[in-house]
Amino acid sequence: MSPAPRHRGRFAPSPTGPLHFGSLVAALGSWMIARRAGGDWLVRIEDLDPPREVPGAAERQLQVLHAFGMAPDGPVLHQSTRGARYEQALRRLLESGDAFECRCSRSELEAVGGIHRHCIGRDNTRPAAVRLRLPDGGLGFDDALQGRFVQDLGREVGDVVLRRADGFWAYQLAVVVDDADQGITCVVRGADLLDSTPRQIYLQQRLGLPTPDYMHLPLVLDATGQKLGKSLQALPVDANDPWPALAAAWGFLGQERGALARRGTTAEALQHALQHFDPQRLPRTRGHAVSAIVEGG
Incomplete structure (x- = not known):
């Protein structure tokens, strides 16, 4: 072993x-x-x-x-x-079909409840964001302090932005790539990020990256x-x-x-x-x- x-x-x-x-x-x-x-x-x-x-x-x-x-x-x-490293990860997700371009505006999404499940953008000239395709169904993990936490990614979160329409990288992609590249084995952070963890674990799975332990203070x-x-x-x-x-x-x-x-x-x-x-x-x-x-x- x-x-x-x-x-x-x-x-x-x-x-x-x-x-x-x-x-x-x-x-x-x-x-x-x-x-x-x-x-x-x-x-x-x-x-x-x-x-x-x-x-x-x-x-x-x-x-x-x-x-x-x-x-x-x-x-x-x-x-x-770290832009080149994020670009590499994003390219892999696009090639596998796990990520896709999206031209939905914030107001368009707010009109349907704010959760992205499919593209409804009407302006094809709008700069595109790139989103991670999240499935319906629960994904859970055992937090060292908060206990078991389960979230239905599709219904509660919706497809997550990985690169914004303005070209800036989104936190969800960067944190997953950086934790893996730095060999982080235990993430200790505030409980305001507890509900971000299932989507990050799913992204780790799609990129073939290890999942660290988590403790949310x-x-x-x-x-x-x-x-x-x-x-x-x-x-x-x-x-x-x-x-x-x-x-x-x-x-x-x-x-x-x-x-x-x-x-x-x-x-x-x-x-x-x-x-x-x-x-x-x-x-x-x-x-x-x-x-x-x-x-x-």
């Missing part, structure tokens, strides 16, 4: 602004899981949407990670440099149970004074407060806390309130 592959995790922020508290929780959770397994932790910048990117945001996000004691094991991968909610707005998410993350946000993120993940002590550098503190990190204490919900933690309650 072949030995199990070395654990490889990753954190993949989008450079659309400062690293907010929800992203810090995902970074810390993925770092702890990877380090506890004795594996590697990588960082990937998801810079696929230039109109939404903030100049310098990626560099500042990396600086924040370093200030919080989390340095990646290897070069940072930028998705903006709870979303950061306010005291009323609503997802925190970006301003509140960004509020506690300060590279010049990382300790309050780091302690809040540690507490949000359900860990013992005293295990993360303010001693030495943040990197040294995380190494000490790692000895006490217990995945069984992670909140097994899709959302978890943070207000009391941030306020010290």
